[in-house]
Amino acid sequence: MRVATLVSSEGCLKPPQGSRASNGILWHTTDVPPAILALDHVQVAIPAGGENLARSFYVGLLEFTEVEKPAALAVRGGLWLHSGPVQLHLGVDPVFTPATKAHPAFVVGAFDLLLERLADAEVAVRPAEDIPGVRRVHVDDPFGNRIELICP
DSSP: OOOOOOTTTTSBBOOTOOOOOOOOOOEEESOOOOOOOOOOOOOEETTTTTTHHIIIIIITTOOOEEEOOOOHHTTTOOEEEEEEEEHHHHEEEEEEEOOOOOEEEEEEETTHHHHHHHHTTTTTOEEEEOOOOOEEEEEEOOTTTTTEEEEO
């Protein structure tokens, strides 16, 4: 797919001549690229006051790095984490219910080492063998949210 774009001063794509869009973001090309360009982050809900427990799991075991939240958002609680290009936001939900079906799926570089670390921490690991040729497991974070881990 060929995409030629012009970048505006806001860092957004500019429209071709004669195009109409209410938000002013359009394409300068004869080929139209996909509307969604990338996934910026995934948000997983945690209960109020769960930040330290979340750190022990996501930073301590999964080896995410915590990123300082902007001051205006920090007052809401929760955490922002990253691992390489992967961004994970843990947001406080005052009426928290764990996500047992919807879940993020992380591709893990040192898959077997992570499984050992999880076992040492007594985190239940559930193998998922229903996709031929794909090594993957499911675990729950300390709040019961389902997390998928995939071996590349």
